Amino acid sequence: MKALFVLGLLLLSASVQGKTFERCALAKTLKNLGLDGYKGVSLANWMCLTKWESGYNTKATNYNSGPQSTDYGIFQINSRYWCNDGKTPNAVNSCGISCSVLLQDDITQAVKCAKKIVSDQGITAWVAWKSHCQGKDVSQYVQGCGV
Secondary structure, three states: OHHHHHHHHHHHHHHHHOOEOOHHHHHHHHHHOOOOOHHHOOHHHHHHHHHHHHOOEOOOEEEEEOOEEEEEOOOOEEOOOOOEOOOOOOOOOOOOOEHHHHHOOOOHHHHHHHHHHHHHHOHHHOHHHHHHOOOOOOHHHOOOOOO
16 A cells, blocks of 8 residues: 555656656657747757756746746746736736646647747747857757757
């Protein structure tokens, strides 16, 4: 009985943690979903962005206290502007989705929203990209991945 309880806790823990992509698997997924070269942004830049925003983790969240909002998922998409989490005051929801969709292991909807963000504001909408990727050699993020 104790073993089943421990197994249950491990499974629950895994479901809360979400999927953390292996680097090359994510590179291939992002390429297949049309991000390589989208609006002039290379796949290596998308990979750098997701590394620094979420560590390639689909369940990553980050609460922002001022102004109150939360960043969700592998791209850390913000609830004030892009999705609806039901708790962010004056949310705009420009992607027209629930923020919970951004936490799914299937990142298709997250990519669709990321495309909208880059179309509206450019890659500089992401602070982590500006801090860690802009003007840097980001080729390492796709090196050896065959993409």
